[in-house]
Amino acid sequence: MKSIFLVISLSSLLLIELTFSSEEIVMEAGSIKEKSTEDIVSRVGSFVSLLHARNDQIKDCFENIKGKDIIISDRDEELEKKDQVIKGLEDHIRSVSEELYEITDQPLTANGTDRCPIGSESGIYRVKIPGLRNFEAACNEEGWMTIQRRIDGSENFTRDWESYKNGFGDVRKEFFIGLEKLYLMTDQRPCELVIKLGDANGTTKYAYYDDFKIGNEEALYKIINLAFRSGTAGDSMFWNKNKKFSTFDRDNDLIPRDCAKTHSGGWWFAECGYSSLNGKYHADGFAPHRNGIHWGTANGYNYTVSLLSTEMMIRPKICNH
Numbered sequence: 001m002k003s004i005f006l007v008i009s010l011s012s013l014l015l016i017e018l019t020f021s022s023e024e025i026v027m028e029a030g031s032i033k034e035k036s037t038e039d040i041v042s043r044v045g046s047f048v049s050l051l052h053a054r055n056d057q058i059k060d061c062f063e064n065i066k067g068k069d070i071i072i073s074d075r076d077e078e079l080e081k082k083d084q085v086i087k088g089l090e091d092h093i094r095s096v097s098e099e100l101y102e103i104t105d106q107p108l109t110a111n112g113t114d115r116c117p118i119g120s121e122s123g124i125y126r127v128k129i130p131g132l133r134n135f136e137a138a139c140n141e142e143g144w145m146t147i148q149r150r151i152d153g154s155e156n157f158t159r160d161w162e163s164y165k166n167g168f169g170d171v172r173k174e175f176f177i178g179l180e181k182l183y184l185m186t187d188q189r190p191c192e193l194v195i196k197l198g199d200a201n202g203t204t205k206y207a208y209y210d211d212f213k214i215g216n217e218e219a220l221y222k223i224i225n226l227a228f229r230s231g232t233a234g235d236s237m238f239w240n241k242n243k244k245f246s247t248f249d250r251d252n253d254l255i256p257r258d259c260a261k262t263h264s265g266g267w268w269f270a271e272c273g274y275s276s277l278n279g280k281y282h283a284d285g286f287a288p289h290r291n292g293i294h295w296g297t298a299n300g301y302n303y304t305v306s307l308l309s310t311e312m313m314i315r316p317k318i319c320n321h
Ligand SMILES: *[C@@H]1O[C@H](CO)[C@@H](O)[C@H](O)[C@H]1NC(C)=O
Pocket: 107, 108, 111, 113, 117, 120, 125
């Protein structure tokens, strides 16, 4: 019995102990709770006033932006007006320059310089062809217009399609007139073609064709008419009839090999063939890689021979003058 009582009293003591300490904890927790509530309330208060302040700021910003929007839309209107003024001025400039072209072209067409004049001094003439702006043309006294010339290698003839289409070089020195002009001129009336070739021995040979015509760009400027008549150089263009023009970036020849690349210039290549007057210029007349300026029938089909000068010329057929 005694021992049981002792156990009970001991355990109740312990219980009292425990209760006391847990009360203390609860009290402490309560104070913490009180403290943090107060803290939170004050924090929320300051946060709310901060929000108010921000709200005011945002409102101010809105007002500001609205003001700026109005300014911007005003500016937009101003710009639109100025754009219209500019457009009007551009239209004006366009019509004035068109008028100017008409005026400058008139005397040219009026005195018949839609071709090289016959019986006038050789030199540079302004020529006006329907469908083209007037351009400088190299003419001789017999009315031939030079369309291609090599004399010293000063011009690079390894050129792309766009260059051969539009022409390049200096009409007073080395140049190619351009396939578009050549098409328009040979399409508008029957033309003759003469080719003069100079070799390293100082010998000049020529080839005369009494009919020459090429197609348009859609036809890849292919040679439509070509009729050899005479000449000491022989006919090395026979194989170029009905052949399209090729450049290093537009391979229109008949074989897998790219002739315009291996021959270093644009031409109406078939299977590379006997003629190539736009090849690489070799000042010593020797082209070890056969990429020079050649005309097989004039040099015993020896393609390491590179010509030192070439001139291709066209003229409307005399009988149609
Ligand atoms: C064409 O006419 C203009 C103006 O009269 C003149 O200056 C020019 O020399 C003429 N051209 C030819 C090739 O006759």
